[in-house]
Amino acid sequence: MAQQADVLTEAKLQKKKDRNNTRLTIAIFLLPAILTYLVFILYPIFDTFVISLYRWNGISPTRTFVGLDNYTTLLQESRFWFAFRNNMYVVLLSIFVQIPLGLVMALVLFSKIKGKKILNVLFFLPYLMSTVAVGLLWIFMYDPVNGPVNRLFNLFGMQSVHWLAGGTSSLIAILIVIAWQFAPFYMILFRAAMVGIPEEHYESAEIDGASETQKFFYITLPSIMPTIVSSSILAVVGSLKTFAIFYVMTGGGSGISTDILGTFMYRQAFINFNMGYSSAIAAIMFIVALISVIIIQLIDYRRRNK
Amino acid sequence: MRKGSKVFLSFVLSGSLLMGCGDEDANDTELIQPGDATDEVDDSAAPDTDIDTDTDTDTDTDTDSDEEIEISFWHFDPGERMDVYQEAINRFEEENQNITINMLQIPNDEYKQRVVVSMSGDDSPDLFASWGGGWLEEFVDSGQVMDLTDSDIDLDRFIDVALENSVFDDRVYGVPLGISVYNFFYNTEIFEEYGLEEPETYEDLLEIIDTLNDNDIYPIALANQPMWPGAFYMMYFADRVGGEDAFNDAWRREGGSWDDEAFVRAGELIQDLVERDAFNPGFNGLPYDAGSARQLIYSDQAAMMLMTGGFVNNVRDEYPEFEDKMGVFQFPALEEGEGDPSNLAAGVSPTWSVKEGTEHPEAVISFLNTLTDLETAQDYVNRSGNVVAIEGVDVEDPWVSIFTEWVNEANSIQFPYDQTLPPELAEVHLNTTYDLFGMSITPQEAAEAMEQRAQEIE
Structure with missing residues (x-):
């Protein structure tokens, strides 16, 4: 024993x-x-x-502790809220334009039409290009004198638009480019999710006499919901941190009308020598992104528990 | 338990998403650099660490001639100018076998940022280029730049007005090599076709603009998205209206202010030009470097452009045929103003400065002497399209000899506001001038915004 x-x-x-x-x-x-x-x-x-708690020019060996001064100044500065608002436009664009657009593109590729392979390449091409190249390409597309976009406008008897010169028009111009470039990314995510939906679901739906629309709303959409959620997270975070396309196309320019948090922060840090202040901007960007992600996660968590 | 780990997992997931953003940003900035720039950075970072380890073991490096010394050297000039520097390096390395110069060229727009970042760390270059003025002063105030006043450099051979651009509190913090003059370049064929002549007065210029407009040619090409091309008009108009003292008095706070008549009137003149359709449409959205404005000039769609001497370099690089029909004239005289028509706007570029606390001061100073000696200066003036800031050089290049004559005859030289003023004020200057061009602000408002920020900084 x-x-x-x-x-x-x-x-x-x-x-x-x-x-x-x-x-x-x-x-x-x-x-x-x-x-x-x-x-x-x-x-x-x-x-x-x-x-972000210091006043520091980024090069000096000494820095002064100022506590939360940078934050209070920042939150009172109209230019910060202006840049923040522009960022929010990008967030809205990604969620309400890019994701639906990506979904539509995925559905097109999933349907039984001819030339799917070519469409697949065409749809995905913009996402494969580097952002800087995309920016430069579209600067030429939008050229006020020789640009194809304005040439097309003139062809239909419309006035040329000075796309990147005006406040609102340059913002719209850039938003179009962002949607063009990033919608394919969501398309790929949705396609991958749709491939994973078992064929039997559709077959039994067909036997029950479901229409295409019903199939989409009762099978496809619920099945890819998790993908939509993670896409939203990517979209929100990506939109908050967007920088390159704005930097290349306008540098936050047309005065400050296309300033976003990224370009605002860049300018404060490297042009105006306010490293402490720009760190405060970075910190706020981080907090906003973190909060948005947590909110989306919570919503998803409740949805799943239902 | 499972719930807990799920929440934890989602937190980690969100964390890694955010962390992804940091990563991608880094990639994006790398993408902005054309070509090999990134590789070169890595090269230059490595030798720096070597230097550090060297000095840990041996402190009196400069006297020991067998000691292997590496010097890092940063600048922003492409093309021929970079070749001139490379040849100076080759000469210097031949004379000093134990010294290696690591040259790094960083594109213009990115250069400032790169230097700022390097200065905040420990890997700043031993020798670096700048434009002097307020930007350099920011580094001087932070104790990052070596005082060259009593160093082994003969300061007398530099042209005074250019040298003064890097003198702060009577101490010299940089020595100049080139002076880039700002003037009108024009297409002589177009001028001949419509019977036009180089304008003497501003009235003449306005007539030229009207004639060209009647014949469907854009009078002046402008790519104002980076804001500095438009700022040249502010500089010249303010000078022609109020003379050179207008800027100096406002900047030094000696009885002048930024909302003086000279600046308000300059804003009005800018807006008058815009209303006359003097520029190509959509100019405020065109980036200069991408070249759409130069394209208008090369393709005979536009007739004139107010630009730096760097335009000569661009032409030779991009469309050499244009040089045959290119002409130049100075910004015309303004009858209503008190400014001397010989007054020039020009920038000092580059000015060389040495990092404070460099490991091998004697070697760096010695190299700096080679980089500004007559041979380098002669090469530079022959090939760069720029006036040289060093005395005793023969000028052969036709454009540079014209520019040099202007510089010699100039009553005063105005350096660009955005490089002279402290960065925060420079930004207001650029933004308000841009808005003046965009007609979204009145001259009075622009001037007041400038004065208000100047008082805040004071």
């Missing part, structure tokens, strides 16, 4: 040892990733918050 118990505990011990070994192996494998994450992601984020 006693011997048996010993063997048992020994086996238990051995098992425990094995488990510890596995844990160690896992930890060692994770270490490089965790270290990279700590050093290059978490530490800079933390440091941004620290710098």
